[in-house]
Amino acid sequence: MYANGWQPHPFRQFLLKVHSRCNLACDYCYVYTLADQSWRSQPKIMSPEIVSAAAKRIAEHAAAHGISAVRLILHGGEPLLAGPAFLREAVAAIRAAAAPHVQVEAVVQTNGVLLDERALRSFDDLAVKVGVSLDGSARGNDRNRRFADGRSSFADVAGALALLMRPAFRHLYSGLLCTVDLGNDPIETYDALAQFQPPMIDFLLPHGTWDSPPPGRTADSERTPYGDWLITVFDRWYGSSGGPEVRLFQEIINLLLGGASASEAVGLTPSSLVVIETDGTIEQTDSLKVVRHGAAATGLNIVDHALDAALRHPGIVARQLGWEALSDTCTSCRFARVCGGGLYPHRYRPGTGFRNPSVYCHDLYRLIGHIRSRLVDDLRRSSR
Numbered sequence: 001m002y003a004n005g006w007q008p009h010p011f012r013q014f015l016l017k018v019h020s021r022c023n024l025a026c027d028y029c030y031v032y033t034l035a036d037q038s039w040r041s042q043p044k045i046m047s048p049e050i051v052s053a054a055a056k057r058i059a060e061h062a063a064a065h066g067i068s069a070v071r072l073i074l075h076g077g078e079p080l081l082a083g084p085a086f087l088r089e090a091v092a093a094i095r096a097a098a099a100p101h102v103q104v105e106a107v108v109q110t111n112g113v114l115l116d117e118r119a120l121r122s123f124d125d126l127a128v129k130v131g132v133s134l135d136g137s138a139r140g141n142d143r144n145r146r147f148a149d150g151r152s153s154f155a156d157v158a159g160a161l162a163l164l165m166r167p168a169f170r171h172l173y174s175g176l177l178c179t180v181d182l183g184n185d186p187i188e189t190y191d192a193l194a195q196f197q198p199p200m201i202d203f204l205l206p207h208g209t210w211d212s213p214p215p216g217r218t219a220d221s222e223r224t225p226y227g228d229w230l231i232t233v234f235d236r237w238y239g240s241s242g243g244p245e246v247r248l249f250q251e252i253i254n255l256l257l258g259g260a261s262a263s264e265a266v267g268l269t270p271s272s273l274v275v276i277e278t279d280g281t282i283e284q285t286d287s288l289k290v291v292r293h294g295a296a297a298t299g300l301n302i303v304d305h306a307l308d309a310a311l312r313h314p315g316i317v318a319r320q321l322g323w324e325a326l327s328d329t330c331t332s333c334r335f336a337r338v339c340g341g342g343l344y345p346h347r348y349r350p351g352t353g354f355r356n357p358s359v360y361c362h363d364l365y366r367l368i369g370h371i372r373s374r375l376v377d378d379l380r381r382s383s384r
C-alpha cells in the first residue's frame with residue numbers, strides 16, 4: 001500500500017508476444033515503424049523455458065491476488081508465425097500451471113494471413129478465441145496493410161474470415177480490429193467490416209504524441225478530423241439494428257450512463273494489462289513505443305522477477321492512477337470521467353511528459369459530445 005492509501009490493481013490481462021516478427025509490413029505498425037526498434041534484438045519465437053516461466057508467474061500472480069479469471073492474449077509480431085502446435089502448447093502450459101479454480105480465457109490477435117482450417121481446429125480444441133485485424137474494404141485495407149513487397153493482404157484475410165464465419169468456427173470469432181485511416185471513407189469502411197459479420201469491431205486511433213502527431217492531425221489545431229470520421233461511423237451504427245458491437249462507442253455510452261470502461265482508450269479504469277516480450281522481458285503497453293525507444297521497458301523479466309514487481313513500476317502505477325494522473329486541463333474538462341484523457345501514450349509531450357490532454361483532445365471532446373447529444377435526444381423521445 002502507498003502512503004496515501006492507494007493500492008496497485010493486480011494484472012488480469014497477460015499479453016504474450018509469442019513471435020516477434022510479422023509477415024506483413026503495415027505502414028503504421030507501432031512495433032516496427034515507430035520510435036522504439038527493440039524488436040530487432042528479440043528472438044524470433046518465445047522459447048519453451050520462457051513460456052514455462054510466464055505460466056509460473058501468471059499462476060503465482062493470480063494466487064497472490066485471489067484472482068479467479070485471467071485473460072491470455074497471444075500476440076506478436078504475428079502470433080500464427082509460431083505455428084498452431086506451439087500456440088497449443090503455450091495455452092496448455094499456462095492453463096496447467098494455474099490453480100484449478102482459475103479460468104484462463106485465451107484469445108489470439110492475428111492479421112489473418114495464416115489463419116487456415118488447421119489453425120482454427122487447433123484453436124477450437126482449446127477454446128482459443130480469434131480476433132483479426134482488418135482496415136475495411138480491399139482498397140481501404142491495402143492502403144496500409146500490405147506484404148513487404150507491396151502485395152495486397154486483403155484476399156488472404158477475407159478467406160480466413162470466411163472460414164471463421166462458418167458455423168463450425170463462428171463461436172471462436174471475437175471481432176475485428178480496425179485502425180482509423182482518414183484517407184478511407186468512414187461509411188465504406190464500416191460497411192466493409194460489417195459484411196464479415198463480426199460480433200465486435202474495435203476502432204483504434206493511430207498512435208501519436210504532441211511532438212509526433214498522428215497522420216492528418218496538427219498538434220495544436222482545433223480541427224477534429226478523427227472525431228468527424230468516427231461520428232460518421234457512429235451515426236451509421238447507432239441508427240441500425242442487428243449490427244456488431246462497436247467497442248469504442250459502447251464504452252463511451254457506458255461511461256456517459258455512469259458505468260465503467262473495460263478499455264484503456266477512454267475512461268479512468270486502471271490498466272490491468274502487462275506485456276511479456278518474446279525474450280521474457282516484462283513491458284508496459286506496446287503503444288508506449290510511439291514515445292521513444294525503450295519507453296515501454298520496465299527493466300524486469302519473467303524469469304527473475306514476480307509480476308508484483310511490475311505493479312510497482314512508475315509507468316504502470318501512472319496507468320492505474322486514473323484521475324490522479326490527469327493534467328489540470330483534463331480535470332477541469334466536463335467530459336474528463338468519460339474521456340479519461342484518452343490513451344495514456346497519446347498524452348506525451350517532451351518537457352511535461354504524460355500530464356497533458358490527449359493529442360486527440362479535440363477529436364475526443366467532439367465525439368463524446370455528439371454521442372451524448374444522441375443519447376439525450378433518445379431519452380427525451382422515449383420519455384414523451
Ligand code: SF4
Pocket residue numbers: 329330331333334335336337339340341342357358360361362364365
Ligand atoms: S476531452 Fe481533452 S481535456 Fe477533456 S478529458 Fe479528454 S483529453 Fe482531457
